[in-house]
Amino acid sequence: MTLWSGRFTGKLDAVAWLLNTSLPFDQRLAAQDVRGSIAWAGAIHKAGVLSQTEHAAIVGGLNQIAEEFAQNTFAFQESDEDIHTAVERRLGEIIGAAAGKLHTGRSRNDQVATDFRLWMLDSLPLLVQSVTGLQATLVAVAERNQTALMPGYTHLQRAQPVTLAHWLMSHFWSLERDKDRLADLRDRVAILPLGCGALAGTAFDVDRKLLADTLGFIEPSQNSLDSVSDRDFAAEFLFCATMIGVHLSKLSEQMVLFTTAEFGFFELSDAYSTGSSLMPQKKNPDLFELSRGKAGTLIGLLTGMLATLKGLPSTYDKDLQEDKVPVFQAFDTLTMILPVLAGALETMTVKPEKMLAAIDSAMLATDLADYLVRKGIPFREAHAAAGKSVRVAAEKGISLDKLSMDEWKSIGAFESDLSRDALWRDVYQVFDPMESVKRRNATGGTSPDSVKKQINLAKETLTPPSPTGRGGNPKEKKS
Ligand code: ARG
Numbered sequence: 001m002t003l004w005s006g007r008f009t010g011k012l013d014a015v016a017w018l019l020n021t022s023l024p025f026d027q028r029l030a031a032q033d034v035r036g037s038i039a040w041a042g043a044i045h046k047a048g049v050l051s052q053t054e055h056a057a058i059v060g061g062l063n064q065i066a067e068e069f070a071q072n073t074f075a076f077q078e079s080d081e082d083i084h085t086a087v088e089r090r091l092g093e094i095i096g097a098a099a100g101k102l103h104t105g106r107s108r109n110d111q112v113a114t115d116f117r118l119w120m121l122d123s124l125p126l127l128v129q130s131v132t133g134l135q136a137t138l139v140a141v142a143e144r145n146q147t148a149l150m151p152g153y154t155h156l157q158r159a160q161p162v163t164l165a166h167w168l169m170s171h172f173w174s175l176e177r178d179k180d181r182l183a184d185l186r187d188r189v190a191i192l193p194l195g196c197g198a199l200a201g202t203a204f205d206v207d208r209k210l211l212a213d214t215l216g217f218i219e220p221s222q223n224s225l226d227s228v229s230d231r232d233f234a235a236e237f238l239f240c241a242t243m244i245g246v247h248l249s250k251l252s253e254q255m256v257l258f259t260t261a262e263f264g265f266f267e268l269s270d271a272y273s274t275g276s277s278l279m280p281q282k283k284n285p286d287l288f289e290l291s292r293g294k295a296g297t298l299i300g301l302l303t304g305m306l307a308t309l310k311g312l313p314s315t316y317d318k319d320l321q322e323d324k325v326p327v328f329q330a331f332d333t334l335t336m337i338l339p340v341l342a343g344a345l346e347t348m349t350v351k352p353e354k355m356l357a358a359i360d361s362a363m364l365a366t367d368l369a370d371y372l373v374r375k376g377i378p379f380r381e382a383h384a385a386a387g388k389s390v391r392v393a394a395e396k397g398i399s400l401d402k403l404s405m406d407e408w409k410s411i412g413a414f415e416s417d418l419s420r421d422a423l424w425r426d427v428y429q430v431f432d433p434m435e436s437v438k439r440r441n442a443t444g445g446t447s448p449d450s451v452k453k454q455i456n457l458a459k460e461t462l463t464p465p466s467p468t469g470r471g472g473n474p475k476e477k478k479s
Contacts, residue, residue: 022083022324023081023083025324026112026115026324027083027086028324028328029118031066031069032114033087033111036115037062037091037102037111039214044106044206050101053098058091058095061091065091065094068090084112088103106195107228109316110194110196110228113194113228113231114193114194116323117189117217120237121216128179128183130339131334132462134338134341136462139462141168141346142165142169142172143165144350145163145168145352146452147163149161149359150163150359151358160436161363161436162446165448185233190217191227192208193221193227194220196227199228208220229313234305234323241298241301241334242301248334248337248338249292251291252288253292256285256289272347272348273287294333297329298330298334304326308323361400364400364401364433365387367431368386368430372385372386372412389403392407400431409421
Protein backbone atom coordinates (compact mmCIF):
# COMPACT_ATOMS: atom_id res chain seq x y z
CA MET A 1 0.00 0.00 0.00
CA THR A 2 1.30 3.46 -0.88
CA LEU A 3 0.98 6.52 1.32
CA TRP A 4 -1.33 8.12 -1.19
CA SER A 5 -3.65 5.15 -1.79
CA GLY A 6 -6.69 6.74 -0.08
CA ARG A 7 -7.96 8.28 -3.29
CA PHE A 8 -7.49 5.08 -5.30
CA THR A 9 -9.35 1.81 -5.53
CA GLY A 10 -7.18 0.06 -8.11
CA LYS A 11 -3.50 -0.86 -7.99
CA LEU A 12 -0.71 0.67 -10.10
CA ASP A 13 0.40 -1.48 -13.02
CA ALA A 14 3.55 -3.42 -12.15
CA VAL A 15 5.78 -1.90 -14.84
CA ALA A 16 4.32 1.56 -14.19
CA TRP A 17 5.37 1.03 -10.58
CA LEU A 18 8.93 0.35 -11.70
CA LEU A 19 8.92 3.51 -13.77
CA ASN A 20 7.51 5.55 -10.91
CA THR A 21 9.63 4.33 -8.03
CA SER A 22 12.76 6.25 -7.13
CA LEU A 23 13.86 4.06 -4.24
CA PRO A 24 16.63 2.31 -6.21
CA PHE A 25 18.52 5.59 -6.36
CA ASP A 26 17.07 7.90 -3.71
CA GLN A 27 17.84 5.49 -0.87
CA ARG A 28 21.18 7.21 -1.05
CA LEU A 29 19.43 10.14 0.65
CA ALA A 30 18.46 8.00 3.67
CA ALA A 31 20.61 9.77 6.26
CA GLN A 32 19.56 13.19 4.98
CA ASP A 33 15.89 12.21 4.90
CA VAL A 34 15.98 11.19 8.54
CA ARG A 35 17.90 14.31 9.54
CA GLY A 36 15.39 16.51 7.70
CA SER A 37 12.50 14.70 9.37
CA ILE A 38 13.95 15.12 12.85
CA ALA A 39 14.26 18.86 12.21
CA TRP A 40 10.74 18.98 10.81
CA ALA A 41 9.37 17.16 13.85
CA GLY A 42 11.01 19.84 16.00
CA ALA A 43 9.45 22.60 13.89
CA ILE A 44 5.90 21.23 14.04
CA HIS A 45 6.29 20.45 17.73
CA LYS A 46 7.15 24.10 18.28
CA ALA A 47 4.16 25.02 16.11
CA GLY A 48 1.91 23.07 18.47
CA VAL A 49 1.16 20.17 16.10
CA LEU A 50 2.99 17.53 18.14
CA SER A 51 2.76 17.03 21.86
CA GLN A 52 5.92 16.59 23.89
CA THR A 53 5.35 12.82 23.99
CA GLU A 54 4.62 12.54 20.28
CA HIS A 55 7.68 14.59 19.44
CA ALA A 56 9.86 12.43 21.67
CA ALA A 57 8.46 9.25 20.14
CA ILE A 58 9.00 10.48 16.59
CA VAL A 59 12.55 11.63 17.26
CA GLY A 60 13.32 8.35 19.06
CA GLY A 61 11.92 6.33 16.16
CA LEU A 62 13.81 8.39 13.58
CA ASN A 63 17.04 7.97 15.52
CA GLN A 64 16.48 4.23 15.52
CA ILE A 65 15.91 4.34 11.76
CA ALA A 66 19.11 6.34 11.31
CA GLU A 67 20.91 3.63 13.25
CA GLU A 68 19.34 0.94 11.07
CA PHE A 69 20.61 2.71 7.95
CA ALA A 70 24.04 3.14 9.49
CA GLN A 71 24.18 -0.56 10.42
CA ASN A 72 22.72 -1.56 7.05
CA THR A 73 19.87 -3.41 8.77
CA PHE A 74 17.03 -1.26 7.43
CA ALA A 75 14.70 -3.57 5.50
CA PHE A 76 13.08 -1.97 2.46
CA GLN A 77 9.72 -3.33 1.37
CA GLU A 78 8.37 -3.75 -2.11
CA SER A 79 5.70 -1.18 -1.39
CA ASP A 80 8.25 1.52 -0.56
CA GLU A 81 7.92 4.00 -3.39
CA ASP A 82 10.82 6.20 -2.41
CA ILE A 83 13.10 6.89 0.53
CA HIS A 84 10.60 9.30 2.12
CA THR A 85 7.76 6.81 2.20
CA ALA A 86 10.10 4.03 3.34
CA VAL A 87 11.19 6.06 6.36
CA GLU A 88 7.62 7.06 7.23
CA ARG A 89 6.42 3.46 6.87
CA ARG A 90 9.16 2.21 9.18
CA LEU A 91 8.47 4.97 11.70
CA GLY A 92 4.88 3.73 11.88
CA GLU A 93 6.12 0.22 12.58
CA ILE A 94 8.29 1.47 15.40
CA ILE A 95 6.08 4.05 17.14
CA GLY A 96 2.59 3.40 15.84
CA ALA A 97 -0.05 5.98 14.93
CA ALA A 98 1.93 9.04 16.09
CA ALA A 99 4.14 8.49 13.04
CA GLY A 100 1.22 9.66 10.93
CA LYS A 101 1.62 13.18 12.35
CA LEU A 102 5.16 13.71 11.06
CA HIS A 103 4.16 14.66 7.53
CA THR A 104 1.81 17.43 8.77
CA GLY A 105 2.34 20.61 6.77
CA ARG A 106 5.06 19.01 4.70
CA SER A 107 5.08 17.52 1.21
CA ARG A 108 7.51 15.22 -0.46
CA ASN A 109 8.10 18.16 -2.79
CA ASP A 110 9.81 20.33 -0.18
CA GLN A 111 11.16 17.20 1.51
CA VAL A 112 13.02 15.80 -1.49
CA ALA A 113 14.46 19.19 -2.40
CA THR A 114 15.70 19.51 1.19
CA ASP A 115 17.17 16.00 1.29
CA PHE A 116 18.95 16.52 -2.00
CA ARG A 117 20.43 19.82 -0.90
CA LEU A 118 21.51 18.27 2.39
CA TRP A 119 23.19 15.48 0.45
CA MET A 120 25.01 17.99 -1.69
CA LEU A 121 26.14 20.00 1.33
CA ASP A 122 27.49 16.77 2.81
CA SER A 123 29.12 15.70 -0.46
CA LEU A 124 30.72 18.90 -1.73
CA PRO A 125 33.55 18.70 0.85
CA LEU A 126 34.27 15.12 -0.26
CA LEU A 127 34.58 16.19 -3.88
CA VAL A 128 36.72 19.15 -2.90
CA GLN A 129 38.91 16.76 -0.92
CA SER A 130 39.42 14.55 -3.98
CA VAL A 131 40.31 17.56 -6.10
CA THR A 132 42.72 18.72 -3.40
CA GLY A 133 44.32 15.27 -3.39
CA LEU A 134 45.17 15.54 -7.07
CA GLN A 135 46.37 19.12 -6.60
CA ALA A 136 48.67 18.00 -3.77
CA THR A 137 50.13 15.35 -6.07
CA LEU A 138 50.68 17.87 -8.85
CA VAL A 139 52.51 20.12 -6.41
CA ALA A 140 54.61 17.25 -5.03
CA VAL A 141 55.65 16.02 -8.47
CA ALA A 142 56.29 19.60 -9.60
CA GLU A 143 58.50 20.16 -6.58
CA ARG A 144 60.61 17.15 -7.57
CA ASN A 145 60.95 18.35 -11.17
CA GLN A 146 61.70 22.05 -10.99
CA THR A 147 64.64 22.00 -13.36
CA ALA A 148 63.55 19.26 -15.77
CA LEU A 149 62.93 20.85 -19.16
CA MET A 150 60.38 19.81 -21.74
CA PRO A 151 58.95 21.31 -24.90
CA GLY A 152 55.93 23.52 -24.37
CA TYR A 153 53.44 23.20 -27.20
CA THR A 154 50.94 25.42 -28.95
CA HIS A 155 48.77 23.86 -31.68
CA LEU A 156 50.51 20.69 -30.46
CA GLN A 157 53.63 21.98 -32.25
CA ARG A 158 56.85 22.42 -30.33
CA ALA A 159 56.84 26.05 -29.23
CA GLN A 160 59.14 27.05 -26.37
CA PRO A 161 60.90 25.14 -23.60
CA VAL A 162 59.21 25.04 -20.21
CA THR A 163 59.93 23.22 -16.98
CA LEU A 164 58.02 20.07 -16.18
CA ALA A 165 57.03 21.72 -12.91
CA HIS A 166 55.43 24.58 -14.82
CA TRP A 167 53.42 22.16 -16.95
CA LEU A 168 52.28 20.20 -13.90
CA MET A 169 51.31 23.37 -12.07
CA SER A 170 49.22 24.51 -15.03
CA HIS A 171 46.81 21.73 -14.09
CA PHE A 172 46.86 22.76 -10.45
CA TRP A 173 45.39 26.19 -11.21
CA SER A 174 42.54 24.93 -13.33
CA LEU A 175 41.54 22.64 -10.48
CA GLU A 176 41.81 25.58 -8.09
CA ARG A 177 39.22 27.44 -10.17
CA ASP A 178 37.02 24.34 -9.99
CA LYS A 179 37.21 24.43 -6.20
CA ASP A 180 36.36 28.14 -6.23
CA ARG A 181 33.27 27.32 -8.25
CA LEU A 182 32.25 24.57 -5.81
CA ALA A 183 32.74 26.93 -2.85
CA ASP A 184 30.60 29.52 -4.59
CA LEU A 185 27.93 26.95 -5.39
CA ARG A 186 27.71 25.93 -1.74
CA ASP A 187 26.02 29.19 -0.73
CA ARG A 188 23.26 28.63 -3.26
CA VAL A 189 22.76 25.01 -2.21
CA ALA A 190 22.37 26.10 1.41
CA ILE A 191 18.98 27.76 0.90
CA LEU A 192 16.28 25.76 2.66
CA PRO A 193 13.15 24.61 0.78
CA LEU A 194 11.62 22.81 3.78
CA GLY A 195 8.44 24.52 4.94
CA CYS A 196 7.30 25.32 1.41
CA GLY A 197 4.87 22.40 1.43
CA ALA A 198 3.69 21.03 -1.89
CA LEU A 199 3.85 24.42 -3.59
CA ALA A 200 1.99 27.11 -1.65
CA GLY A 201 3.79 27.05 1.69
CA THR A 202 2.96 25.34 4.96
CA ALA A 203 -0.26 26.16 6.78
CA PHE A 204 1.33 25.63 10.20
CA ASP A 205 3.22 28.15 12.25
CA VAL A 206 6.67 26.88 11.39
CA ASP A 207 9.77 28.96 12.15
CA ARG A 208 11.65 28.37 8.93
CA LYS A 209 14.63 30.49 9.96
CA LEU A 210 15.14 28.24 12.97
CA LEU A 211 14.63 25.20 10.75
CA ALA A 212 17.33 26.51 8.41
CA ASP A 213 19.73 27.03 11.33
CA THR A 214 18.99 23.58 12.70
CA LEU A 215 19.81 21.92 9.39
CA GLY A 216 22.89 24.04 8.69
CA PHE A 217 21.35 26.10 5.89
CA ILE A 218 22.08 29.81 5.48
CA GLU A 219 18.44 30.87 5.28
CA PRO A 220 15.00 29.69 4.16
CA SER A 221 13.94 30.24 0.55
CA GLN A 222 11.66 33.17 -0.16
CA ASN A 223 9.14 31.75 -2.63
CA SER A 224 7.50 28.37 -2.23
CA LEU A 225 6.57 28.00 -5.92
CA ASP A 226 10.17 28.59 -6.96
CA SER A 227 11.56 26.62 -4.09
CA VAL A 228 9.97 23.24 -4.81
CA SER A 229 11.04 23.39 -8.44
CA ASP A 230 14.47 24.99 -8.08
CA ARG A 231 17.09 22.53 -9.28
CA ASP A 232 19.57 25.19 -10.32
CA PHE A 233 21.93 23.73 -7.74
CA ALA A 234 21.81 20.34 -9.45
CA ALA A 235 22.53 21.87 -12.85
CA GLU A 236 25.26 24.05 -11.38
CA PHE A 237 26.80 21.10 -9.62
CA LEU A 238 26.80 19.22 -12.92
CA PHE A 239 28.46 22.16 -14.63
CA CYS A 240 31.13 22.32 -11.93
CA ALA A 241 31.61 18.56 -12.18
CA THR A 242 31.76 18.69 -15.96
CA MET A 243 34.31 21.47 -15.88
CA ILE A 244 36.46 19.33 -13.57
CA GLY A 245 35.97 16.47 -16.03
CA VAL A 246 37.04 18.65 -18.92
CA HIS A 247 40.14 19.72 -17.01
CA LEU A 248 40.98 16.11 -16.19
CA SER A 249 40.46 15.26 -19.84
CA LYS A 250 42.97 17.89 -20.87
CA LEU A 251 45.52 16.51 -18.43
CA SER A 252 44.72 12.95 -19.48
CA GLU A 253 45.03 13.66 -23.19
CA GLN A 254 48.55 14.93 -22.62
CA MET A 255 49.38 11.97 -20.39
CA VAL A 256 48.29 9.61 -23.17
CA LEU A 257 50.47 11.51 -25.61
CA PHE A 258 53.50 11.91 -23.37
CA THR A 259 53.60 8.20 -22.48
CA THR A 260 53.75 7.08 -26.12
CA ALA A 261 57.06 5.75 -27.46
CA GLU A 262 57.13 8.79 -29.78
CA PHE A 263 57.24 11.19 -26.83
CA GLY A 264 58.43 8.90 -24.04
CA PHE A 265 58.45 11.71 -21.45
CA PHE A 266 56.87 9.55 -18.74
CA GLU A 267 56.43 5.88 -18.03
CA LEU A 268 53.42 4.78 -16.04
CA SER A 269 53.86 2.40 -13.12
CA ASP A 270 52.31 -1.06 -13.36
CA ALA A 271 49.74 -0.07 -10.77
CA TYR A 272 48.29 2.47 -13.16
CA SER A 273 48.61 0.95 -16.61
CA THR A 274 47.01 -2.01 -18.31
CA GLY A 275 48.06 -4.58 -20.85
CA SER A 276 46.69 -5.82 -24.15
CA SER A 277 44.99 -9.21 -24.48
CA LEU A 278 46.77 -9.70 -27.81
CA MET A 279 49.95 -7.67 -27.95
CA PRO A 280 52.29 -8.72 -25.16
CA GLN A 281 54.47 -5.60 -25.39
CA LYS A 282 51.65 -3.12 -24.74
CA LYS A 283 51.42 -0.92 -21.68
CA ASN A 284 48.29 1.11 -22.14
CA PRO A 285 47.25 4.36 -20.45
CA ASP A 286 43.62 3.14 -20.13
CA LEU A 287 42.98 5.06 -16.95
CA PHE A 288 43.82 8.36 -18.60
CA GLU A 289 41.75 7.39 -21.62
CA LEU A 290 38.82 6.61 -19.35
CA SER A 291 39.22 9.92 -17.61
CA ARG A 292 39.22 11.62 -21.02
CA GLY A 293 36.22 9.56 -22.09
CA LYS A 294 34.22 10.19 -18.95
CA ALA A 295 34.43 13.93 -19.58
CA GLY A 296 32.13 13.19 -22.52
CA THR A 297 29.74 11.32 -20.26
CA LEU A 298 29.75 14.22 -17.78
CA ILE A 299 28.90 16.69 -20.54
CA GLY A 300 25.96 14.42 -21.39
CA LEU A 301 24.77 14.42 -17.78
CA LEU A 302 24.84 18.23 -17.67
CA THR A 303 23.03 18.71 -20.94
CA GLY A 304 20.53 16.01 -19.97
CA MET A 305 19.74 17.84 -16.73
CA LEU A 306 19.30 21.15 -18.50
CA ALA A 307 17.06 19.51 -21.08
CA THR A 308 14.93 18.06 -18.29
CA LEU A 309 14.54 21.47 -16.66
CA LYS A 310 13.80 23.25 -19.90
CA GLY A 311 10.10 23.48 -20.53
CA LEU A 312 9.01 22.71 -16.98
CA PRO A 313 6.48 25.06 -15.44
CA SER A 314 7.20 26.30 -11.94
CA THR A 315 6.58 24.14 -8.85
CA TYR A 316 7.11 20.40 -8.66
CA ASP A 317 6.81 18.10 -11.66
CA LYS A 318 7.79 14.47 -11.58
CA ASP A 319 10.38 15.15 -14.27
CA LEU A 320 12.41 16.53 -11.39
CA GLN A 321 12.90 13.01 -10.10
CA GLU A 322 15.43 12.74 -12.94
CA ASP A 323 17.74 15.13 -11.06
CA LYS A 324 19.41 12.69 -8.70
CA VAL A 325 20.92 9.99 -10.91
CA PRO A 326 23.08 12.34 -13.00
CA VAL A 327 24.30 14.21 -9.94
CA PHE A 328 25.17 10.99 -8.12
CA GLN A 329 26.82 9.62 -11.24
CA ALA A 330 28.89 12.75 -11.75
CA PHE A 331 29.95 12.71 -8.10
CA ASP A 332 30.87 9.01 -8.18
CA THR A 333 32.73 9.38 -11.46
CA LEU A 334 34.91 12.21 -10.22
CA THR A 335 35.59 10.81 -6.78
CA MET A 336 36.79 7.66 -8.55
CA ILE A 337 38.90 9.27 -11.26
CA LEU A 338 40.61 11.92 -9.15
CA PRO A 339 42.52 9.61 -6.77
CA VAL A 340 43.42 7.29 -9.66
CA LEU A 341 44.96 10.15 -11.63
CA ALA A 342 46.77 11.30 -8.49
CA GLY A 343 48.19 7.80 -7.96
CA ALA A 344 49.25 7.51 -11.59
CA LEU A 345 51.08 10.84 -11.54
CA GLU A 346 52.65 10.14 -8.18
CA THR A 347 54.09 6.81 -9.33
CA MET A 348 55.08 7.55 -12.92
CA THR A 349 58.73 7.67 -13.95
CA VAL A 350 59.84 10.94 -15.48
CA LYS A 351 62.37 10.71 -18.32
CA PRO A 352 64.19 14.08 -18.23
CA GLU A 353 66.62 13.07 -20.98
CA LYS A 354 63.77 12.25 -23.36
CA MET A 355 62.08 15.56 -22.62
CA LEU A 356 65.32 17.49 -23.13
CA ALA A 357 66.04 15.65 -26.38
CA ALA A 358 62.67 16.80 -27.70
CA ILE A 359 63.73 20.43 -27.38
CA ASP A 360 65.36 21.55 -30.62
CA SER A 361 67.10 24.86 -31.03
CA ALA A 362 64.40 26.21 -33.38
CA MET A 363 62.25 26.38 -30.25
CA LEU A 364 64.57 29.16 -29.15
CA ALA A 365 63.83 31.32 -32.20
CA THR A 366 61.81 33.67 -30.00
CA ASP A 367 64.82 33.97 -27.72
CA LEU A 368 66.91 34.73 -30.78
CA ALA A 369 64.54 37.57 -31.70
CA ASP A 370 64.63 38.78 -28.07
CA TYR A 371 68.44 38.66 -28.26
CA LEU A 372 68.38 41.04 -31.23
CA VAL A 373 65.84 43.24 -29.47
CA ARG A 374 68.23 43.55 -26.55
CA LYS A 375 70.81 44.75 -29.08
CA GLY A 376 68.43 47.53 -30.11
CA ILE A 377 66.72 45.97 -33.16
CA PRO A 378 62.93 46.56 -33.36
CA PHE A 379 61.03 43.34 -32.55
CA ARG A 380 59.38 43.02 -35.99
CA GLU A 381 62.75 43.08 -37.75
CA ALA A 382 64.26 40.79 -35.16
CA HIS A 383 61.35 38.36 -35.66
CA ALA A 384 61.90 38.38 -39.43
CA ALA A 385 65.63 37.76 -39.03
CA ALA A 386 65.07 34.92 -36.58
CA GLY A 387 62.54 33.42 -38.98
CA LYS A 388 65.01 33.68 -41.80
CA SER A 389 67.71 31.96 -39.76
CA VAL A 390 65.32 29.07 -39.07
CA ARG A 391 64.69 28.78 -42.82
CA VAL A 392 68.40 28.91 -43.67
CA ALA A 393 69.18 26.21 -41.10
CA ALA A 394 66.30 24.05 -42.34
CA GLU A 395 67.50 24.43 -45.95
CA LYS A 396 70.96 23.34 -44.91
CA GLY A 397 69.51 20.48 -42.93
CA ILE A 398 71.19 21.57 -39.70
CA SER A 399 69.84 22.76 -36.40
CA LEU A 400 69.71 26.47 -35.73
CA ASP A 401 72.55 26.52 -33.23
CA LYS A 402 74.86 24.97 -35.83
CA LEU A 403 74.81 27.94 -38.21
CA SER A 404 78.30 29.38 -38.67
CA MET A 405 79.19 32.92 -37.60
CA ASP A 406 79.44 33.92 -41.26
CA GLU A 407 75.96 32.66 -41.84
CA TRP A 408 74.63 34.63 -38.89
CA LYS A 409 76.28 37.77 -40.15
CA SER A 410 74.64 37.38 -43.54
CA ILE A 411 71.17 37.31 -41.98
CA GLY A 412 69.15 40.51 -41.87
CA ALA A 413 70.02 44.00 -43.08
CA PHE A 414 69.57 46.00 -39.89
CA GLU A 415 70.01 49.65 -39.33
CA SER A 416 72.06 49.35 -36.21
CA ASP A 417 74.72 51.32 -34.43
CA LEU A 418 76.42 48.03 -33.73
CA SER A 419 78.77 46.34 -36.16
CA ARG A 420 77.72 42.94 -37.52
CA ASP A 421 80.39 41.42 -35.28
CA ALA A 422 79.03 43.08 -32.18
CA LEU A 423 75.46 42.23 -33.17
CA TRP A 424 76.01 38.51 -33.50
CA ARG A 425 78.97 37.92 -31.20
CA ASP A 426 77.04 36.26 -28.34
CA VAL A 427 74.39 34.53 -30.45
CA TYR A 428 75.36 30.97 -29.51
CA GLN A 429 74.48 31.71 -25.90
CA VAL A 430 70.87 32.01 -26.95
CA PHE A 431 70.56 28.27 -27.53
CA ASP A 432 70.75 27.09 -23.95
CA PRO A 433 67.16 26.05 -23.16
CA MET A 434 67.68 26.50 -19.42
CA GLU A 435 68.74 30.12 -20.02
CA SER A 436 65.63 30.60 -22.12
CA VAL A 437 63.47 29.27 -19.33
CA LYS A 438 65.25 31.37 -16.69
CA ARG A 439 64.57 34.55 -18.64
CA ARG A 440 60.82 34.00 -18.27
CA ASN A 441 60.90 35.21 -14.73
CA ALA A 442 57.89 37.51 -14.54
CA THR A 443 54.95 36.28 -12.43
CA GLY A 444 53.36 33.31 -14.13
CA GLY A 445 56.42 32.54 -16.27
CA THR A 446 58.25 29.24 -16.51
CA SER A 447 61.55 30.24 -14.82
CA PRO A 448 62.43 27.96 -11.92
CA ASP A 449 62.28 30.96 -9.57
CA SER A 450 58.87 31.96 -10.76
CA VAL A 451 57.59 28.36 -10.62
CA LYS A 452 58.98 28.03 -7.10
CA LYS A 453 56.78 30.99 -6.15
CA GLN A 454 53.80 29.29 -7.79
CA ILE A 455 54.52 26.14 -5.83
CA ASN A 456 54.77 28.05 -2.56
CA LEU A 457 51.54 29.89 -3.21
CA ALA A 458 49.87 26.61 -4.15
CA LYS A 459 51.03 25.02 -0.92
CA GLU A 460 49.60 27.92 1.07
CA THR A 461 46.34 27.52 -0.81
CA LEU A 462 46.24 23.83 0.06
CA THR A 463 46.86 24.37 3.77
CA PRO A 464 43.57 24.50 5.63
CA PRO A 465 43.11 27.76 7.51
CA SER A 466 44.20 27.59 11.15
CA PRO A 467 41.60 28.17 13.89
CA THR A 468 43.15 31.58 14.52
CA GLY A 469 42.03 32.55 11.05
CA ARG A 470 45.61 33.08 9.94
CA GLY A 471 47.28 31.14 7.13
CA GLY A 472 45.49 29.03 4.60
CA ASN A 473 43.70 30.20 1.56
CA PRO A 474 43.07 33.94 1.58
CA LYS A 475 40.16 33.30 -0.81
CA GLU A 476 38.55 30.83 1.62
CA LYS A 477 34.80 31.34 1.57
CA LYS A 478 32.65 31.78 4.60
CA SER A 479 31.13 28.46 5.55
N1 ARG B 1 10.65 10.66 -5.60
C1 ARG B 1 10.27 12.01 -5.81
C2 ARG B 1 11.42 12.79 -6.43
O1 ARG B 1 12.50 12.32 -6.39
C3 ARG B 1 9.88 12.63 -4.52
C4 ARG B 1 8.87 13.73 -4.66
C5 ARG B 1 7.58 13.15 -5.02
N2 ARG B 1 6.59 14.16 -5.08
C6 ARG B 1 5.42 13.93 -5.65
N3 ARG B 1 4.58 14.92 -5.67
N4 ARG B 1 5.14 12.82 -6.23
O2 ARG B 1 11.26 13.86 -6.96
